[in-house]
Amino acid sequence: MSEKTPKASRSAPAPRLPRGEVSTATWRDLAVVSVLSALGIWGLAPAFSDNGYLLAGLGGLLVGTAAGYLSHLFRLNAFFTGLSAIVLYFMLGSALAMPGYALFAVLPTLTTLRGLALGAVFGWTDLVTLSAPAGAPEYITVLPYAAAWLVGLVTTVLVLRWLPRHDRSPARLSVLLIGPTALYLLGILYGTSTPFLAGLRGISFAVLALLWLGWRRGGVTNASLQERRGLNRTKLLGSAIVAVAAILVAAVAGSILIPPPESRFVLREEVVPPFDPQDYPSPLSGFRKYTKDLGETDLFSVTGLAASDRVRLAVMDSYDGRLWDVSGAEDQTDGSGSFRLVGDELPAPALLESSGARSVSVSVSGYSGVWLPIVGYPETISLPTEPTDTSQDLRYNAETATTVITSGVDTGYEYSFTTEVQDAFSDQALSNVPVARVELPLVERVPDVVAAKAAEFAGAATTPIDQLRALEQALKINGFLSHGLASDSVPSRAGHGADRIEELFTRNQMIGDEEQFAAAFALMARSLGHPARVVMGFAPKDVKEGETVTVTGDDVTAWVEVPFQGVGWVAFSPTPDEKEIPQDQNPKPKTEPQPQVRQPPRAEKQDDDLLTEVDINDSEEDEKNEDAFALPLWVWILGGALGASLLLYLVPLLVIAAIKRRRMRLRRTAATADARAAGAWDELLDRYAEVGYVLPEIGTRRMFAADLGSQVETEAAQANGTAERADRPGGLATLTRLAHGTDEAVFSGRNLPEKRIDELWQTSVESSTGAASAVGWWRRQLSRFRVHTGRTMTDRLTAPGRGTRSGHKGQRKKTAE
Template identity: 70%
Template sequence: MSEPMNTPNSQPGKTPKPTKPAKAPRAPKAPKEPKAPRVPKEPKVPQPPLPRGTVSRATWRDLAVVTALSLIGVWGFAPAFGERGYLLAGIGGVLIGTGAGYLSHRFRLNAFVTGLGAIVVYFVLGSALAMPGYALFGVIPTLTTIRGLALGAVFGWADIVTLAAPVGAPDYITVLPYVAGWIVGLVSAVLVLRWMPRHDRTPGRLAVLLIGPIALYVLGVLIGTQTPFLASVRGIAFAVVALIWLGWRRGSATNASLQERKGLNKNKLIGTAIIAVAAVLVTGLAGSALVPASESRFVLREKIVPPFDPQDYPSPLGGFRKYTKDLGESELLKVSGLKAADKVRLAVMDTYDGRLWDVAGPEAQTGGSGSFTLVGETMPEAPLLKSGSTRSVSVSVEAYSGVWLPVVGYPSQLALPTEPEDKTQDLRYNAATATTVLTSGVKKGYSYSFDADMQDAYSDDALKNVPTADVTLPAVDRVPDVVAAKAAEYVGTATDPIGQLREIERQLKVNGFLSHGLASDAVPSRAGHGADRIEELFTRNQMIGDEEQFAAAFALMARSLGYPARVVMGFAPENVEEGEAVTITGEDVTAWVEVPFEGIGWISFQPTPDEKEIPQDQNPKPKTEPQPQVRQPPRAEKQAEDLLTNVDINDSDDDKKDDDEFALPGWLVAILWIVGIPLVLYLVPLLIIAALKAKRRTRRREAATADARAAGAWDEALDSYAELGFTVPPVGTRGMLARDLGAQVSATTTLERERTDAAPSAPESASGFLTRLATGADEAVFAGVDAPDDRVDDLWSASESSSKIAASAVGWWRRQLSKFRISSRPTNSARKTTPTGGTRKRRRGSSDK
């Protein structure tokens, strides 16, 4: 037998271990199914930059939404105006303002030119939109419409909250919605077209665009009335449009794939529907329960006290007979502090319309009685007053009532009681006429005190040859011709003002007869002082009347002679004892006339005759059966024209003011000041700095040597870059500076292009022009020979081109600021040439800035 074969693992004498059976090989794994290939996202296709001045579709949509919201705001002006004329003005204002903003973007106008152009368009087109009834052919501007457009923009805000709604006057009131829409449209368009494209469309920046429409909406509420105007409809429409626009405008899906974009758009549609339904439900259902009551609505016209308008109250002189007939024995006032001959004045009247002497309204911008101001305890100083004596007077009200506060002289200090009711906020005063008003009125038991200055008295000799003062009073209208004829007859041979006025006063007192029209009077006397009554006074056999007729007639006669006369109504108590209180009754009522004299003050005239027997007419009249007396109703202040007898009106040019004198209207002067002052502050420094820059450029361009002119072109470019706000390195060669500045301009241009989507404004970059300029300047300076003139001209052209590209790369504000900067950067061009025109040798690589 053969020996067993030894294996490496076997040992002699030992039985070898059996070997383990080999493992069965594993079954190979099934290969994994390959994953579906991933669909690559659609790459973002870069949009080509839009030409300068064009508008993208998204921006047009933004502008349309903002304009629609502004029109909803204008719609809310309806309660204040009532008629639909305001819609034409408001809508037109929004569209004109928006159009002006678009033109500003289209032609890249600066802020000053944009504002000036918008103002011009405002006046040119405003006549047809805001005041078509006063425009020529309803379209062409006139002086009336230009004046109204200016006044409405300034005073319309006060008128709209102080006049009762719906407001129909003054004629310029519809300018308010026009100017409001114009301002909002202009500002909104500038923000949408010029500001928004330069920034990311974040919700905060998008919300800025809603400020103008929201302001119009709120303004419609503030100037409206307590009754809301379609609050639910307008509120839902405004909220739905604004919310949907904000949701869709923010968060575009341009970076998503087509499939993902469809999903996002579907979610947006669902979200939009939810927002719309929620807005309708919240504003329509919940809002109706949360809307405050009408009486608790905040509207400005309920919070602002309107200015006092005397035209809202009856003429004091028109109620003269009430005191003599109804209150003759009634105790009206108790006054202490009077002296003999002192009069208590109620009101001063200086305008006449053929029916009444009345207190002029606030629209009469004269030195007369129409302007009443809110005052405190200290009263403003009276013009023309010459006073050497004072009074300390206390008044206690009895049967008197009204808004006209009785005073003596010209009050300087007036104290009103604060208990039980404080009326100090109701006190109004006119210093020119010493007329005092308490808008809440006074009644029995009210008392007050005041200190007053008294007008000095002058003799006729002291007034001889003294002219009347130059005081402008409201015109008098519809004066009978007989007044001027009688005035010319009465003055006789008198030539000086005091002589003529005293003659008229004497003739009225001598030829007239006093009658209050009472049953105890021998001859009846009709009340009133309209044109028919004044004509009757002079055409009857006897002049019969009382203070009402004679004072009114005297004032009209003085006016016919060209003297500024006014009628004063008040009380003249008799038997005044100094230091004792005086009781004033209705029998003490009186009226007199005041005329101002230069350097003297207002002198009073009493043309009413004393009581005397009235002769009966010589022609006997047939006897008639006496009829019971029936009290006639009081004469209405605003009578119809057909209730007056026909009166011949003197329309001759002699009674009219000379209109030939040319004077700029006040509103035009105000506009010139408002526009002129900012214009001067803007243009004067701009022109001075521009002149200095032009002088600097001329000095460099016309230097003595070619190398100096070439170096000047380089220095001029560096100065323009520094003035635009670029950082000019203090050291370095021209080539290094050119590369550095070119990189800055390139970075600024890229950023500006991304913000505005604008195309480059020049085919060559600033870096190319700067490199060419730097190389040419180095050659001209270091060549050792004079450079040709055409070569130097090319360098200056390159300098100007590079500066223009740099200016177009920066924003509007930096360009404006550069106009007001003068670079103080030191230059080396002056040191690069010798006095003889030769060049100095320089080491290679030296700094030549």
């Protein structure tokens, strides 16, 4: 019988070390994988406002690595490995990810523990809706900490506990690169459209990974010293070629391979911000509430105003024939609907000319709502953290300088910010300046009289500033101010729908308030081709610099802004000053005498009933009530994901279990007693291999028993920390007895009784169970998905018939001879 020669290129598993010890090669593996992970974490730089993310990411990598090493040192199973890793995550995360909220910058607090939990769950979605660079909420740096912690934990467990038990094939070594590659992709997806050191990081990652794979694969186990030196020279030459080729590719073809920023895929460009202004009524629709109900009410007080400052509340650039509104998030324009989650530092607008910044603080008293009163274009903002932290509710639109607190503000809410105010330019300075190209939503269902009046008022003006000033002056001179109160001499109907705007221009006198005049001016400017938007806010009176100003409902106002190229948004105030409104001079028709008829009593009407409220669309209310008891979409997604995962786990498990049962049944019901006895031995070898034990290439059953028994006892000793007895199930003694019994049945030439065959099968099953209990929980789970066969593909193609493992059929023939 010819013996098989071991393959020269096969690299055997690393020798088993005493408990807790790690080989030098394994430490090198861990170092390389950690450096690759650090390159991936580095790619998150554009998404964060400071280097705190780097401390959190590298710290999380160290914490995960430490947890994986403790798992190896104490031979913890999967449950206790995960438990210890979670404990370390919360114990050390406060100092690494949230030092500003930790006690003495080190010790955990309720805030840091809450942030570490929320950041790991919600940080993934929050970061893609943040305007880069992100600085808030306070738990935002928990994202790189949690991601690196998970990668460090899993990779360290694989390096220390999984790889040493197997040969170093390229496929197994590549498994260790999954975690660092995931971190690298995380930096790309959560970054910005501008790549961050793409060439340097990409080339460094690829070269280091390729060189490590080439050197770590191993060498020839039975080669001479001279052959090994030749192999090392070949490896060194190959490594140099790889490094030089990578540098050449980066230098010559880098500009071709790196896509332009506009075609770069990042998640923040694809995800719709969670705040949708369409979920709230138009702020301008409630304009009369301030003048009618809150005229004498103190809304809020402001410190840091200048005499010409206005307090901005909301910006509306969409008109549908009913009202001016804030455009929705789905409108892909430069408009007012693109609100994003921001931190303490707010992004700068595209159009702004300012001479400097100043500090402003606001204290809310009678005002309530989601729109936050703001002055100018804020750069930084500080929100209250007590009694509740509202920083994670902050949404900001840089182009319109409007701010939203999704949870709403109420009495006692205080905040401060630093801001820049648009500089004022004279008409002469703007005489040759065109309007800026800004894409705004189209206005719809505009009365025809608007364009006619715009052409009439603009007259012979040709430049944008002259046309806009002509419109403004025409409204201010010919219009009359009336808030529609009972005290007004002439009533003024509320609203700014198409019928109200048409009424403004077709009556003998143009009568309205800031709401109607600003809405009409913006529509006329749009008809002339100028991008205009309506702004609602407050204009406090008698402002003295350095003093606190109290804003009331009477201070409410509205104005219009138009962008000029290289200048910014210039404000226009078309509302006329208060003056006496002349009585309507239209002759009244004469009435003819009619016979007296007793009339029914007439219901008394108050003067304020002349006002008509704006029609607010609340048709969605019924839909919301109908869906009140419907399951949220995230519940269906979570259930589907869990169900799909469960199917992916159970279906292969059941199929493989059925295959193993059929294999065992065929062996137990073989035609002859010696085949049934040999089947018990073959079943044992298959189960040992499925658990992860290495089967010898060749040998007798007694040699197999000695080798496998030694492996089982070593595994059990490493798991328990003490020497194992040889007679344990699956150990040397039981395997030797099974080998003797099988040889007796196969080579004795007589049929053993069925009772003896059943004892062999019972010993086989007990030995397989004992061998499985000696290894870790993870290997036992993997064995459920493995189906081992003792016959190689060569044996299947060349063997004349079905035989037993390891040349048993040939041994039987030789014995018979």
